[in-house]
Amino acid sequence: MAKGSLKSGKIHQSWHDTVFDIINITIMVILFVLFVWPLLFVFSASFSDPNAVWNGKMWGIPVGFNVECYKTILRYKNIWVGYRNTIVYTVLGTVINLIMTICAAYPLSRKDFVPRNFLMGMFVFTMYFGGGLIPTYLVVQKLGMLDTLWAMVIPGAVSIYNVIVTRTYFQSNIPESLQEVAELDGANSAQFLIYIVLPLSAPIIAVMALYYGVGHWNSYFSALIYLQDMKKYPLQMFLRDILIQNEVDLNMFGLDTAQAEAKQRLAQTIKYGVIIVASVPVLCIYPFVQKYFVKGVMIGAIKG
């Protein structure tokens, strides 16, 4: 996007281009609102007076500042059990993912690694064909992982897409001559990887950690399939109960409002609050890490 030259073209702008610009700006303003408004609404609704939200008096700006729902959520034990479990799964899962991805990507990035084409083919094939839900479930069951922490982190230990992206990064950013020099100095492959390749690859490792981390934070499918014990549920499973299956038991929240309707109103606001509480970690880091995600897509795009 060579900005300066685009601007100079503007001096002789034809009416065609003016019409184009007007339509373009209009579409983008509408899209901007469409992207921001639903998120703003959820945010504002959680801070508003439950009655105003219930009666449709809140359109985006909080009405009657109110943190009642957050006080209630603080007392809801399941949310915090879920939070703790999700943090454990995310941290452990991401560490395993990173180790496995580097262990796969580094040898595959080396031109002198003899079985690289064979192993690459073996890994990539699984992108297009797999055993499916039940055979995979039976293997996990046979390994005794059902209802354990391991079922949440091991079956998805590597994503081949991320291996390809990391390998491409190694190939295009670590010059081969560097390896020759290191070998002449008597460094073995492990030393070369730890002291030279990894420090040079901090950006891609950050991108991978983010990809995997957000994936774990947002994941609910493995928990649905492999976990029975509620004490081990990640946050997303409790969210499903509250948001989709409408299981907002106000008694469980430690409340006993007398009127049924007042209960319902508060329950609705609680749902908005729960969405915010669950998304806060991702929302907080989002503005800072957004460009790394973009970088990841771009590195992935040049794999050819």
Place this chain on the structure above:
Amino acid sequence: MTMKKKKKSYFFRLGKDMRKNPILYLMILPVVAYYIIFHYVPMYGIQIAFKDFIPKLGFSGSPWVGFDHFTRFFSGYNFRNLLLNTIGISVYGLLAGFPIPILFALLLNYLPGKWFRKSVQMVSYAPNFISTVVMCGIITIFLTPDTGIVSQLIKSFGGSSVSFLSVPEYFKSIYVWTGVWQGMGFGSIIYISALSGVDYQIHEAAIIDGATKFQRITHIDIPSIAPTMIVLLILSLGSIMGVGFEKVYLLQNPLNMSASDVISTYVYRVGLIDSDYSYSTAIGLFNSVINAILLVTVNSIAKKFSSTSLW
């Protein structure tokens, strides 16, 4: 003879390399083990689609039943419906979800004002990071009859409230357009990066020749990003049978079931809720075989008509 010689030399080189760089082999060993255990053993387990799986006897010990499970699925009362819903949702999703990120990237590229362009880009990526559960939660709350914001909007314009998620006819549109909302920003990144790679001299020459922005889009930008478009189109055509389980499952309810039941949710229900392992595996296999055939076919067509293909 030459084949044999070649083969021998491959293993010879492999052995030599293993002695020279044992660390590389040690590193990749856990990854190979992972792929064998969690991908290739389940593939071996696919044989239970042709068997009556008895847990005690395992994958290979269970008795063969041939194509019984497949016949049962094809002649089942809901086969037609499952197939039509699966393909219907995918094709609809592809028709909306494929061109929109491209159009978005093309328009964004010509948007005046750097600050405005960056802001639109930034907010458009945000929905991508919302989890499926939260996304479906927002959809459910917004579409609640009477008190949901969409119903409030309709009422404020004088209409009456609608229970959107209970009407089967609306299901596919809800699924597809919320998906577009969530994915279009992130999906456009790849095109934006392809567009930024276009040599600006071509644009300057076109401007001097009096080309309008619209003409520059159709004559310069679209041809430049065509290879990217083709690769992504092949990938999405190849997964036409693979409607994501999570979102459909979360938006499903008994009232919209006739439009929302797809193969993946059926595989889950039959397999893990009813524990009919062999039948469920057979349906899953049917699904992935069609997918693989589609992918290979589309790829070879793309190869024939353009120089771009996956392999």
